[in-house]
Amino acid sequence: MSDDLTIALDAMGGDLGPDVAIPGADLILQKNPDLRMLVFGDEARVAPLLKAFPQVRARSEFVACSVWVAMDDKPSQALRRGRRVSSMWRAIEAVKQGRAAAAISAGNTGALIAMAKIILDTMAGISRPAIAARWPTLKGESIVLDVGATIGADAEQLFDFAIMGEAMARCLFNLERPTVGLLNVGVEEIKGIEKVKEAGHLLRESGLPMEYIGFVEGDDISKGTADVVVTEGFTGNIALKTAEGTAKQISVYLKAEMNRSVLSRLGYLLARPAFQALRDKLDPRTLNGGVLLGLNGIVVKSHGGTDALGFAAALKVAVDMAENHLLEKIGADLAAKQALMGRFRDAEPEAGIAG
């Protein structure tokens, strides 16, 4: 299935660099043994790990890089130092050159976006990329975008986020018609921001074959009301981090309460498999792997603090996106949108479509 599929790995990203990336690659090779890797990183650190993980060594080509992006580099610093030579740059470049079907990095998000934009360029009709995050829900899993690639989005950019997120949902969830919702507030009479309402108008009226279900509110995300939840990057980033913070808060409470008495500790021991199942459900590692959407190439961002299991989950996302032809799906939808929008604009000159 994944015969000959090659993924380019920036092995130097994240808090632990190759100590997570190489064991992570080993984990995914156990399930996808036909996968190939192009590994970019510091020879002194990567070579011993390739020796320790012979399956990775057998399925990968290693390219030594003496420069890598630090987690606290500003994007501009990273670009100055790491242009053309850093492991992150070269991993993305391998996608541009057709040597890899996707690139993955656990490095600095800002640097990754900046480099990916320069190397791969945005797709025709897309002005700015988005990061799509996987979000656990009561129904399973949803995609939320943008969670912070760019700040602010006008109506047409939100529309494009919907198109790209919907294509990603088809690739990741194997759904034919994922549902799409626009994140909004329900408090005011005139609900929400003008550009969100405009985006809703575009999605409803454009004629694209998309299962647009209308506005959703913050608590709809975890309910799984929509497979794809669309918002601009500032709000999306704050929603994502607020949810992470709340989950963490409850687990701290729960731990403290279960330790408070002998009986509660005993109860905890008896119910340990239940608590383990809860932990698994909330384990951010299993849903690791944000996708940079809107570029002429697949770039996956792994969480900087994850371990091998989390890195392997992000690698799996890269594989799914490549195997299911994410870019072709988005490209076809964007082309259809352009054709329909031409008609739409002619038909409704006063629709007030922003930029």
Added chain:
Amino acid sequence: MSDDLTIALDAMGGDLGPDVAIPGADLILQKNPDLRMLVFGDEARVAPLLKAFPQVRARSEFVACSVWVAMDDKPSQALRRGRRVSSMWRAIEAVKQGRAAAAISAGNTGALIAMAKIILDTMAGISRPAIAARWPTLKGESIVLDVGATIGADAEQLFDFAIMGEAMARCLFNLERPTVGLLNVGVEEIKGIEKVKEAGHLLRESGLPMEYIGFVEGDDISKGTADVVVTEGFTGNIALKTAEGTAKQISVYLKAEMNRSVLSRLGYLLARPAFQALRDKLDPRTLNGGVLLGLNGIVVKSHGGTDALGFAAALKVAVDMAENHLLEKIGADLAAKQALMGRFRDAEPEAGIAG
């Protein structure tokens, strides 16, 4: 302490109206027996409840109203039908007339804001009110505003939210110098939205004696990094609902897991006090009571779906705000700000202060 303090109650708001409001009033009178109430509502529904709760009857004056705002009324509908005559309007009006120190309603938020603005008007220098919500944190409790009174805010409005939220924190938490943070994202090099950065500049440089700690991210809210978290209403509303949704999601997971096996059920029984303590900590009723800030009067919004315990908690917020002179505190801070801003504007003409 609260001798002679009178709270005006719109008894018809919320899903259950007086069936929650009157028992809620009874609960707070058990702790604050000197409190007085002005109760506005439908005589047919309220009179039997006043009979059932003699303590409330003894401490309150009842004003029969034959009109009330429905939960699904649009603000414009509510204003058309309920102007001058509805229980909501008359409760707010009692504050304007000096007959009550604060008004409380569990009714329609949009209608409450619209009526409060008309009756009480915004404070000098404040263009739009905000709703401040109480948020449970790992350190105890914080205030987050705006959670949806208005959409969007420029730098100076965010600054005003900080002033008002800080005054509320002094009243509610009995802190002398609550810490204040601006909600922002940490992903991009140029962090966040221009107006948030401008607001940070204003807060840092204005010279107001405020413990401004800088930008905070979404996960800082539940950590309790700041006593007051400031953001505009769209993002604040989505953050609040996202957190509520996440808490609900985890409690659904937990319940399902604890029911999955005989052992886990037994464990649950043994640890029941711990689970009860967890439920109490996450109980939204104990932190009920949002405050409309920026008006010439205190108006408290109780959650529409809460019960008597929750309504009593919101009543307690109204009492705390009145007893601790919220409006005088905000007024003094706004006056100090105006004086300082004059100097600030003269000193830094190019600071680019919006609106």
